[in-house]
Amino acid sequence: MSPLLSISRRTRRTPFTDRVTAAGVTGYTVYNHMLLPTVFKSITEDYRHLKSAVQVWDVSCERQVEIRGPQAAELVQMLTPRDLSEMRIGQCRYIPIVDETGGMLNDPVAVKLDEDRYWVSIADSDLLFWVKALALGFRMAVDVFEPDVSPLAIQGPLADELAARVFGDEVRKIRFFDFRTFTFNGAELAVARSGYSKQGGFEVYVEGGRHGEPLWDALFEAGRDLDVRAGCPNLIERIEAGLLSYGSDMTRANTPHECGLGRFCDTRLAIGCVGRDALLRVAREGPLKQIRYLEIEGDPVPSCPEPWAVTVEGEPAGQITSAAWSPDFEANLAIGMIVRDWWDQGTKVLVHTPAGPRTARIREKPWL
Amino acid sequence: MSPLLSISRRTRRTPFTDRVTAAGVTGYTVYNHMLLPTVFKSITEDYRHLKSAVQVWDVSCERQVEIRGPQAAELVQMLTPRDLSEMRIGQCRYIPIVDETGGMLNDPVAVKLDEDRYWVSIADSDLLFWVKALALGFRMAVDVFEPDVSPLAIQGPLADELAARVFGDEVRKIRFFDFRTFTFNGAELAVARSGYSKQGGFEVYVEGGRHGEPLWDALFEAGRDLDVRAGCPNLIERIEAGLLSYGSDMTRANTPHECGLGRFCDTRLAIGCVGRDALLRVAREGPLKQIRYLEIEGDPVPSCPEPWAVTVEGEPAGQITSAAWSPDFEANLAIGMIVRDWWDQGTKVLVHTPAGPRTARIREKPWL
Numbered sequence: 001m002s003p004l005l006s007i008s009r010r011t012r013r014t015p016f017t018d019r020v021t022a023a024g025v026t027g028y029t030v031y032n033h034m035l036l037p038t039v040f041k042s043i044t045e046d047y048r049h050l051k052s053a054v055q056v057w058d059v060s061c062e063r064q065v066e067i068r069g070p071q072a073a074e075l076v077q078m079l080t081p082r083d084l085s086e087m088r089i090g091q092c093r094y095i096p097i098v099d100e101t102g103g104m105l106n107d108p109v110a111v112k113l114d115e116d117r118y119w120v121s122i123a124d125s126d127l128l129f130w131v132k133a134l135a136l137g138f139r140m141a142v143d144v145f146e147p148d149v150s151p152l153a154i155q156g157p158l159a160d161e162l163a164a165r166v167f168g169d170e171v172r173k174i175r176f177f178d179f180r181t182f183t184f185n186g187a188e189l190a191v192a193r194s195g196y197s198k199q200g201g202f203e204v205y206v207e208g209g210r211h212g213e214p215l216w217d218a219l220f221e222a223g224r225d226l227d228v229r230a231g232c233p234n235l236i237e238r239i240e241a242g243l244l245s246y247g248s249d250m251t252r253a254n255t256p257h258e259c260g261l262g263r264f265c266d267t268r269l270a271i272g273c274v275g276r277d278a279l280l281r282v283a284r285e286g287p288l289k290q291i292r293y294l295e296i297e298g299d300p301v302p303s304c305p306e307p308w309a310v311t312v313e314g315e316p317a318g319q320i321t322s323a324a325w326s327p328d329f330e331a332n333l334a335i336g337m338i339v340r341d342w343w344d345q346g347t348k349v350l351v352h353t354p355a356g357p358r359t360a361r362i363r364e365k366p367w368l
Numbered sequence: 369m370s371p372l373l374s375i376s377r378r379t380r381r382t383p384f385t386d387r388v389t390a391a392g393v394t395g396y397t398v399y400n401h402m403l404l405p406t407v408f409k410s411i412t413e414d415y416r417h418l419k420s421a422v423q424v425w426d427v428s429c430e431r432q433v434e435i436r437g438p439q440a441a442e443l444v445q446m447l448t449p450r451d452l453s454e455m456r457i458g459q460c461r462y463i464p465i466v467d468e469t470g471g472m473l474n475d476p477v478a479v480k481l482d483e484d485r486y487w488v489s490i491a492d493s494d495l496l497f498w499v500k501a502l503a504l505g506f507r508m509a510v511d512v513f514e515p516d517v518s519p520l521a522i523q524g525p526l527a528d529e530l531a532a533r534v535f536g537d538e539v540r541k542i543r544f545f546d547f548r549t550f551t552f553n554g555a556e557l558a559v560a561r562s563g564y565s566k567q568g569g570f571e572v573y574v575e576g577g578r579h580g581e582p583l584w585d586a587l588f589e590a591g592r593d594l595d596v597r598a599g600c601p602n603l604i605e606r607i608e609a610g611l612l613s614y615g616s617d618m619t620r621a622n623t624p625h626e627c628g629l630g631r632f633c634d635t636r637l638a639i640g641c642v643g644r645d646a647l648l649r650v651a652r653e654g655p656l657k658q659i660r661y662l663e664i665e666g667d668p669v670p671s672c673p674e675p676w677a678v679t680v681e682g683e684p685a686g687q688i689t690s691a692a693w694s695p696d697f698e699a700n701l702a703i704g705m706i707v708r709d710w711w712d713q714g715t716k717v718l719v720h721t722p723a724g725p726r727t728a729r730i731r732e733k734p735w736l
Binding site: 002004005006007008009011013025026027028029030031033034038039070099100106124125126127128129130131132133134136137138146245246248249252274303304305306307321322 | 370372373374375376377378381391393394395397399400401406407423428467470472473492493494495497498499500501502504505506514530577584615616617642658671672673675689
């Protein structure tokens with residue numbers, strides 16, 4: 001049985017919380033000290049709708065770390081092993097961020113607003129503290145703060161149609177991980193083609209909480225015949241899509257290479273980011289374990305609130321950190337960290353679920 | 369109606385979660401990415417029991433930032449405006465931590481384990497990121513990490529009796545905010561006289577998750593005739609006691625002086641902590657608003673999930689951030705930030721609650 005969530009100012013409400021409540025949210029998590037919906041009707045019903053229509057998601061908890069000033073670009077590059085020298089205004093980049101030993105601190109999306117102004121749209125850790133202290137320690141000419149920006153996602157196969165009705169047809173031309181600015185309610189809002197699903201869609205960076213409810217209402221008004229509904233990142237769909245969750249599938253203990261994010265680490269690492277020395281070592285030796293996808297045999301397993309051990313012939317072979325029954329694939333799909341000896345496609349392993357040990361097979365790629 | 373909390377690896381379980389579940393927890397919050405119980409029977413029933421017997425609290429979410437190495441003391445002093453030059457091994461100190469502009473980042477308790485080894489027992493923000501980045505930026509000879517330490521609190525008027533039965537009578541001699549080390553289950557555990565209530569008691573720093581359930585079980589076995597129960601920080605009692613909640617009653621926007629923590633800021637500030645320059649300015653001018661306690665007239669008000677405006681004759685006079693009906697004081701008690709013109713004892717203000725505007729009176733001290 002799920003317990004109730006006690007809400008206080010500390011578990012911050014968002015500009016959309018009243019609308020989300022009216023739409024019948026039934027489950028929440030707390031993400032960056034803020035409410036993030038997890039369920040409306042049921043995870044399965046939300047899933048079917050997400051994959052067939054269009055949803056509006058309150059992802060305000062993707063808080064922004066704004067970095068502004070003459071050394072903004074220099075500081076952003078110091079934060080990540082990904083080479084950002086070619087990044088242009090109007091682009092977004094997924095940037096793993098590591099500490100000095102190469103341990104993952106966050107896996108945010110950087111948004112280049114101007115030559116001297118960035119947002120870093122964060123996963124669930126107080127990256128603001130890391131960036132502020134680095135700026136202080138290295139005496140950089142930047143201002144670092146959390147602006148009043150609350151992303152609202154439009155996700156699903158009908159997302160382009162819905163967004164075009166509200167922002168105009170120009171929105172269809174936005175390329176993946178680019179953003180363009182649109183006027184809504186008298187405000188200039190950045191709209192990016194991005195989101196935490198593989199169903200397509202946008203994230204609107206709602207700058208100024210007062211624009212939240214008007215935008216929400218405009219989307220629902222415009223999308224009535226599209227069966228637009230309130231939704232949220234969906235556990236089943238994000239596992240099908242192989243989208244990792246920082247804090248669940250990876251933690252500070254993991255390197256980007258273990259997370260399958262080695263391709264975002266510039267092999268020359270000439271860029272002098274924090275963690276460079278450790279990551280050069282890691283890149284040379286390769287990881288000893290890595291994120292893999294698994295199909296677990298048998299009846300539906302429960303979700304995975306704490307890691308499940310994976311073994312092969314009684315020996316430790318890794319752990320599962322996310323799992324769900326997929327109606328579309330008619331199988332239990334899972335994400336886990338698997339040791340090198342057993343991580344090849346098709347390898348048979350044993351997963352120790354609360355429903356008992358189950359046979360599972362390794363996949364190198366996700367399902368979507 | 370409270371929504372359900374969705375639990376994942378990201379909302380970390382604790383060494384005590386199975387025991388807490390068996391004890392009938394009904395409400396949780398998420399604190400430092402970890403489960404923190406908020407309700408067992410009801411907030412009022414839990415409150416009456418806390419004030420009359422003894423409870424065991426899973427406060428594992430008070431995570432530790434361990435700072436170890438030749439420059440550990442130097443770094444801890446850099447973190448806080450409180451003068452720690454007289455702090456001895458075996459002592460705990462409440463240390464406000466601010467950024468370079470004097471904004472509160474956390475209000476943890478520092479625990480001095482050795483001359484070159486400290487724990488910082490944190491409120492709800494990733495202080496680890498701040499400390500690690502400062503250590504990196506200022507190139508300090510320290511190791512900074514989150515150890516496997518999960519505090520378990522013993523709180524209530526019978527706490528001394530219960531703790532003595534498990535740890536021996538020596539535990540009674542521990543002075544407020546001191547700690548001593550006791551052997552339990554073959555491990556050396558630090559036991560401090562501290563806790564987030566005014567009912568008296570201890571916090572046991574359970575180092576090594578495997579000692580969690582044996583300690584929990586030993587406390588319940590030893591305390592059967594004391595009516596020991598599982599409990600948690602109680603909203604009503606902590607407001608009566610005037611205990612602030614970081615993230616609710618104070619945020620990064622506030623200085624220590626606004627939070628009534630000016631007495632922890634060394635007026636000379638010769639110690640060169642982060643934020644020194646800003647706090648010297650603040651100390652000279654005094655805060656424009658400050659934490660106050662209020663009694664709100666009329667029927668019980670609901671709890672305060674987002675700030676309630678406070679006005680005087682239609683003018684903004686501050687905000688309420690925590691509120692609860694107190695059965696013992698037969699009144700609505702509240703904590704808020706009140707502007708200088710209206711913060712004197714006895715001043716009448718108007719609080720805009722969801723149940724309508726209510727008259728309230730300012731208090732300079734809490735109730736317990």
